[in-house]
Amino acid sequence: QALLRVSVSGDVGNPGFYSVRTDTPVSDVIMNAGGPSSTADLNKTELRRGSEVVVNRDGIQTAIRSEMTMSDIGARPGDELFVPARPSGSRWTKLAAATASITGIVWTVVYIAGRR
Numbered sequence: 001q002a003l004l005r006v007s008v009s010g011d012v013g014n015p016g017f018y019s020v021r022t023d024t025p026v027s028d029v030i031m032n033a034g035g036p037s038s039t040a041d042l043n044k045t046e047l048r049r050g051s052e053v054v055v056n057r058d059g060i061q062t063a064i065r066s067e068m069t070m071s072d073i074g075a076r077p078g079d080e081l082f083v084p085a086r087p088s089g090s091r092w093t094k095l096a097a098a099t100a101s102i103t104g105i106v107w108t109v110v111y112i113a114g115r116r
Helices: 026-032 057-065 091-114
Strands: 003-010 016-021 046-049 052-055 080-083
Touching: 003 026, 016 026, 026 057, 026 080, 046 057, 052 057
Parallel strands: 003 080
Antiparallel strands: 003 016, 046 052, 046 080
């Protein structure tokens, strides 16, 4: 059976290059790399060839659900299976954190100014 050397990168347990059989399901390739971390966003996984996206996230999701193999999705040696991380926190969480920081700075300045 032919082997395919692919990179699995992003938010997985052990990113790196892996030699897998061409009939290996896409999901198994991700699991070979230690599986997705708790913050991974599998819904946005892509197959890349250099800077080009060869199979977009919808195609990868279909491949995972249908147990398609690396050969089925047209993977070639050197391709990268990229599993991104979910953004940390929502926009509102970031806004609340920034507001709290600014409020704390203002209160500190007012307190120091009042002591003089």
